[in-house]
Amino acid sequence: MGNSPYALPAVVIVSLVTVAIGAYGVRLARTTGDFLVASRSVSPRWNAAAIGGEYLSAASFLGVAGLVMKYGVDMLWYPVGFAAGYLALQLFVAAPLRRSGAFTLPDFTEARLGSRALRRLAAAFVVFIGWLYLVPQLQGAGLTLGTVIGAPYWVGAVVVGAVVTVNVASGGMRSITFVQAFQYWLKLTAISFPVAFLLLAWQHDGRPELSPPDRPAFAAQTTVEIDTAVRATVVEPTVVTIAGTLDGVARDGQETLTAGTHEFGAGTRVTLPAGAAVPHVEGPAPPDGLRWLRPGSGDGQHELFGVYSLILATFLGTMGLPHVLVRFYTNPDGRAARRTTLVVLALLGAFYLFPTVYGALGRVYAPELLMTGRTDAVVLVLPGAAIGGVTGQVLAGLVAAGAFAAFLSTSSGLLVSVAGVLSTDVLGRGSMRAVRDFRIAALVAGLVPLFLALQVNGLDVSQVVGLAFAVAASSFCPLLVLGIWWRGLTWAGAAAGLVVGGGSAAAAVLVAVLGPPLEGWAAALVAQPAAWTVPLAFAVMIGVSLATRNRVPADVGRTMLRLHAPDSLLLRGRSPM
Amino acid sequence: MLADGRARRRPVRTPARQELEDETGVGDALVRGLVRTQLALALRLSVIVGLGLGLLPLLFALIPGLAEVRVFGVTLPWLLLGVLAYPFLLAVGWFHVRVAERNERDFAELVERS
Numbered sequence: 001m002g003n004s005p006y007a008l009p010a011v012v013i014v015s016l017v018t019v020a021i022g023a024y025g026v027r028l029a030r031t032t033g034d035f036l037v038a039s040r041s042v043s044p045r046w047n048a049a050a051i052g053g054e055y056l057s058a059a060s061f062l063g064v065a066g067l068v069m070k071y072g073v074d075m076l077w078y079p080v081g082f083a084a085g086y087l088a089l090q091l092f093v094a095a096p097l098r099r100s101g102a103f104t105l106p107d108f109t110e111a112r113l114g115s116r117a118l119r120r121l122a123a124a125f126v127v128f129i130g131w132l133y134l135v136p137q138l139q140g141a142g143l144t145l146g147t148v149i150g151a152p153y154w155v156g157a158v159v160v161g162a163v164v165t166v167n168v169a170s171g172g173m174r175s176i177t178f179v180q181a182f183q184y185w186l187k188l189t190a191i192s193f194p195v196a197f198l199l200l201a202w203q204h205d206g207r208p209e210l211s212p213p214d215r216p217a218f219a220a221q222t223t224v225e226i227d228t229a230v231r232a233t234v235v236e237p238t239v240v241t242i243a244g245t246l247d248g249v250a251r252d253g254q255e256t257l258t259a260g261t262h263e264f265g266a267g268t269r270v271t272l273p274a275g276a277a278v279p280h281v282e283g284p285a286p287p288d289g290l291r292w293l294r295p296g297s298g299d300g301q302h303e304l305f306g307v308y309s310l311i312l313a314t315f316l317g318t319m320g321l322p323h324v325l326v327r328f329y330t331n332p333d334g335r336a337a338r339r340t341t342l343v344v345l346a347l348l349g350a351f352y353l354f355p356t357v358y359g360a361l362g363r364v365y366a367p368e369l370l371m372t373g374r375t376d377a378v379v380l381v382l383p384g385a386a387i388g389g390v391t392g393q394v395l396a397g398l399v400a401a402g403a404f405a406a407f408l409s410t411s412s413g414l415l416v417s418v419a420g421v422l423s424t425d426v427l428g429r430g431s432m433r434a435v436r437d438f439r440i441a442a443l444v445a446g447l448v449p450l451f452l453a454l455q456v457n458g459l460d461v462s463q464v465v466g467l468a469f470a471v472a473a474s475s476f477c478p479l480l481v482l483g484i485w486w487r488g489l490t491w492a493g494a495a496a497g498l499v500v501g502g503g504s505a506a507a508a509v510l511v512a513v514l515g516p517p518l519e520g521w522a523a524a525l526v527a528q529p530a531a532w533t534v535p536l537a538f539a540v541m542i543g544v545s546l547a548t549r550n551r552v553p554a555d556v557g558r559t560m561l562r563l564h565a566p567d568s569l570l571l572r573g574r575s576p577m
Numbered sequence: 578m579l580a581d582g583r584a585r586r587r588p589v590r591t592p593a594r595q596e597l598e599d600e601t602g603v604g605d606a607l608v609r610g611l612v613r614t615q616l617a618l619a620l621r622l623s624v625i626v627g628l629g630l631g632l633l634p635l636l637f638a639l640i641p642g643l644a645e646v647r648v649f650g651v652t653l654p655w656l657l658l659g660v661l662a663y664p665f666l667l668a669v670g671w672f673h674v675r676v677a678e679r680n681e682r683d684f685a686e687l688v689e690r691s
Contacts, residue, residue, distance in 0.1 A: 076658035080630065080666075087626065087666050091619040091673055294644045295637040295654045307634045338677060342670045349663030356659045485616050561597060561608045564615060566681035569594070569688060 004384060006397025007148035014186070014404045015163050021179045044336055048343035050177045051327050053184030055082070055344070056351055057133075057410035058140030059465035061187060061403050064352070066375035067463075068359025072292040074307055075359075078466065079352035081314025083345060085469075089319040090341035095334035096484045096563035097325065104420055105325055105476060112483045114553050115491035121498055123425040125475045126322040128506060129468055130418035131449045133321065134411055136464040138453035140376070141407040146227070147377045148400045157453045160404070164411040165446030168419060169439040177330065179412065183405040184347065190402020191354045194383045194395040198361055201386045210360045211289035215277040216367040224368040226268045232279035232371050233261045240276075244268025281373035292363070302524040309528035310466060316534060317469030320476030323413035326420065333567035358382055379403065418445040456513070466528070467509045474533035475502030478541050484563055486542075487556045493545025501537020505529050594688050611684045618676055622669050629665060633657060 060082060067075035102108040105126055110119040138157040145156030167179075202208070208219070215235060226244070234257045242251045245265030261282060264270065272278075296303050318324055331337040362369065362378035365386040369375045380403060383395035422441035475498050482489045508529035511518075518526055525532065545552075553559070597604040637644055637654055646653040 073652075073654045073658065076655070077634075080658055080662045083663060084626065084630065084666055087670050087673075088623070090670055091622055095677070293652060293655075294641075295634065304634055304638055308631075311631060311634075335678065335681070338674055342667075342674050345667055345670045349667055352663060353660060356655075485612065557605050557608070560612060561604070564608060564612050565597070566685045568681075568685050569597075 004148060004393040004396035004400070006394050007400040010397040010401035011145070011148070011404045014401045014408065015159070017182070018179050018405075018408050019163060019167055021182060044331065044340050044343070046177060046181045047327070047330055048340045048347060049184045050180035050330075051324070051340065051344045052347035052351070053180035053182070053187065053405075053409045054323060054327060054413035055086075055348065055410070056184065056187050056406055057465065058137045058403070058406050060351070060355070061191065061406035062140050062143070062376045062379050063136075063463075063465065065355040065358035065362065065379045066369075066377070068356055069362040069378050070370065070375040073295050074303070076356065077307055077310050078314065079355065081311055081469075082318070083348045083352055084315045085318025086341055086345045086348060088315050089324070090338060090345070092481050093319045093325075093484060094328060094337045094341045097480065098328050098331050098337035099334040099563050099565075099567065100559075101562075103326070103329060104417070104424070105322055106421060106425055108483070109479065109494070112553070112559060113489065113491040113494055114555075115495070118491045118495050118498075120425060121495055122476075122479070123421045125471070125498060125502055126421045127418055127445075129320070129472050129475075130322050130414045130421075130445070131452065132471065132509065133323075133465060133468040134414050134418075134449035135453045135456065137407045137411045137414070138450060139456065139464075140403065142453070143374070143376055144380060144400060144403045144407075147374075147380045148396065154454055157450060160407045160411060161446055161450035161453075164408055164415055165442055168412055168415045168446070169442035180409050183409040186405045187402045187409075188347075188351055190398050190405070191351065191358075191379070194387075194399060195354050195357050197387050197391065197395060198357065198382060202361060202364070208364050209289070210363060211293040215280070215288050216363050216370060217275055217277050218272055218367060219364070220274050221271060222274075222368055223269055223271045224371055226264045226266060226270070226372055227374070229263065229266045230371070230373055231261055231263050231282040232373075233282060234259055234279045235277050238272060238276045238279075240273070241271040242268065244270075278367040279371045281371060289363070302521065305524050305531060306528045309470075309524075309531035312534050313466060313470040313473045313528070313530035315473075316477040317471075317473035317530070319480055320472030321468070322417035322421070323410070325476075326417050327413070335567050355379070361386060415442060415445050463527075464513070467512060470528070470530040470533065471502060471505040471509060473530050474505035474537045477534065478537045482538075482541055482545075486545075487560060488545050488549065488552060489541065490545045490548045490551040490553075492548040492551055493541045493543070496544040497537045497541030500540045501533050504536060505533040508533065597688060607684070607687070611680065614680050615677060618673065618680065622673055626666070626669055630662060 060079065064075065064079050067078060097108065100108055100111060102111050106119045106122040109122040110116065138161055141156035141160035142153040143156070145151040145159070146153050237259055238257045240255055240257055241253065242255050243253075244251065244267055246255065246257075246268070247263050248265070257279070262279070296307075328337050328340075331340055358379045362375070362382055366378055366381045369378055369381065379399055380396065383399060384392045386392070387395060419438060419442040422445055423437040427437040427441060478497055478501065479494055483494070508526045512526050515526075517523075597607060633654075644652060644654050648656055651659075
C-alpha cells in the first residue's frame with residue numbers, strides 16, 4: 001500500500017515532541033493537584049484546543065472516513081453526534097459540574113450523594129469506559145504503522161501504549177494540556193491540508209463519478225495484498241493473477257474468480273485487471289454507488305433503529321466520557337467552562353468537515369480497501385493513491401503524523417482519567433504517596449488495554465468507540481443530568497440506574513465484541529444498545545429514587561446553590577466540596 | 578472584563594445574600610427559580626436540536642425523494658449532515674451561552690440589590 005518515506009520520520013517526530021513537551025511539563029508539576037487538574041490555571045484558549053485535541057481520536061481521524069467510504073451517508077451521524085455531544089455537555093453539565101469543584105466523576109458522585117459504595121461503582125464504570133475507548137486507539141496505531149511503513153500490527157499498538165504510559169506516569173495533566181493543544185492544531189492541519197490537493201487531483205482527473213450507479217471498479221490494474229484472511233463477494237467472473245490461498249487451496253498464477261463469495265487467505269496477493277468490479281468484503285455494506293449515496297442503505301427498520309440509537313449514544317455519551325469531564329476542571333469557573341465548550345464545538349465542527357471528503361474520494365482512488373475491509377486506512381492511503389509523486393508522499397507523511405497525534409492525545413487523556421481513578425479509589429493510601437500511586441496506576445491503566453488491543457484486530461475503530469459512547473450514555477449521562485438538575489436523586493436510585501442501565505449497555509458491548517454473530521432484531525439491539533439502555537437507565541434511576549425518597553441527601557439545597565449560583569456572587573461556603 | 582471586576586469586589590451583605598447563605602426558605606426558593614429557568618432553557622434548546630437533527634433520518638426514510646434533491650451538486654443528506662449540521666449546533670450553543678449568562682446576571686442582580 002501507500003508506503004511513504006516521510007511517514008516514519010513524521011511519526012517519530014510527533015512522538016518525540018509529545019515526550020519533549022511532556023518532559024517540559026514535569027518540571028512544572030509539583031503536587032498531586034498539579035498532576036490531576038493542572039492547578040486549574042490553564043488559559044481558556046489552551047484549554048479549548050486541548051479539549052478538542054484530546055477528543056479527536058482514532059475514531060475521528062481515521063474511523064469516520066473509513067465508515068463513510070464503506071457504508072455511506074448514514075455514517076455522517078458519527079461526526080455529527082461526536083460534535084452534538086459537546087452541545088449536550090454545554091447545555092446540561094459544563095458550568096454546574098465545574099462549580100461542583102470535584103476532580104473526577106467518582107468525586108462528583110460522592111459529593112452529591114454522599115455514598116462511598118456508589119463512588120466505587122462509578123469508579124468501576126470510569127475504568128470500563130476508559131479501557132473500552134483505549135483499545136481502538138491502540139488498534140488504530142497498529143493499523144497506521146502497518147499501512148504506512150509495513151510494520152506488524154503489534155508494533156504500533158506497543159509504541160503508542162508505551163509513549164503514552166511513560167508520558168502520563170511522569171508528567172501528569174499539566175504537561176498533557178500543552179501536548180493536547182498542540183495536537184489539535186496538528187490534527188486539523190494534517191486532515192485539512194491534503195484535502196486541497198485531493199480535490200485538485202480529482203478535478204485534474206476529470207471529476208470521476210463518486211457514486212457510479214453500479215459497483216466501484218478498479219481504474220487501473222491493481223494488486224491487492226490481503227493481510228488478514230477475508231471473505232469477499234465477486235459480482236462478475238474476473239480473470240485475476242493470484243499468489244496465495246483462495247478458498248483454502250494454494251494458488252499461484254492466473255485464475256478465474258467465479259461470481260459469489262470467496263475466501264482469500266492471509267498473505268495472498270491478487271492482481272485484478274483495469275475495469276474489474278471491486279469484490280466487496282462480506283457484510284452489510286451497500287453494494288453499489290446509488291445505495292451508498294442514499295440514507296438508509298441497509299435493511300429498513302433495523303437501519304432506522306440503528307441510526308437513532310447511534311444518535312442517542314453520541315449526543316448523550318460525550319458527557320459521560322471520563323477523559324472529557326476531567327478536562328473541565330481546568331477551567332477557572334463555571335462561566336469559563338461553558339464558554340470553553342462553545343469554542344470546542346467550533347473547533348470540532350471545523351475538523352469534521354474534512355473526513356467525509358476522504359471517505360467519498362476513497363471509493364474512486366483506493367477501492368481495494370473495500371475488498372480487504374481495511375477502510376479505516378483510507379485517510380492514510382489516499383494522498384499516495386490520488387496524488388502520488390513526492391507531493392503525495394509528503395502528504396502521506398503528514399496524515400500519518402496527524403493520525404499518531406490522534407492516538408497519543410486521546411490515549412493520554414483516557415489514561416490520566418483511568419489512572420487518576422485507580423490511584424485514588426483502588427490504591428488510595430493517603431496523600432503522602434499519592435504521586436507514586438498515580439504512577440503505578442498509570443502503568444496498570446496502560447498495560448491492560450494494550451493486552452486487549454493485541455487480542456482483537458479487525459473490528460471497525462469507530463464502531464468500538466460507538467459502543468464506549470453507548471455505555472457512557474447509559475451510565476454517567478443520567479447520573480450527571482439528574483444529579484445536577486433534580487433534587488430527588490438518591491444514592492440508591494443512582495446505584496440501581498448505573499447497575500441496570502450501564503450494566504445492560506456493558507453486557508451488550510461484551511456480546512457484540514466477544515459473542516456469536518446475531519441476526520435481525522437481536523443483532524440491532526446489541527450492536528447499537530443506546531436506544532433501549534439510556535431510557536432504561538433514566539427510568540430506573542428516577543423510579544428507585546422516588547421509592548427511596550427518605551434518603552434524599554440533607555444538604556441537597558446547599559449543593560444546588562453551589563452548582564447553579566453564578567460564579568460572580570462569591571457565596572460563603574463555595575469552597576470545593 | 579465586567580464579570581472579573583465584579584468578582585474581585587468584596588461581597589456586599591445584602592438580605593438576599595444572607596437568605597442564600599443561611600439556606601432559609603426564601604433562599605431556597607430563589608435557587609429553585611434559577612435552576613428551573615436554566616433547565617427550561619437547556620430543555621427547550623435540546624428540543625430544537627432534537628427536532629432539527631433528529632427528524633432527518635425519519636424524513637429521509639418516509640420521503641425518499643428528499644435524498645435525490647441536489648444543492649450545488651451535492652445531495653441534500655450529504656449537505657445537511659456533512660456541512661450544515663455544524664453551524665446549526667454552533668448557533669444553538671452560542672445562543673445558550675448568551676441566555677444562560679443573562680439568567681445568571683439577573684439572578685446575581687436580584688441577590689445583590691434586594
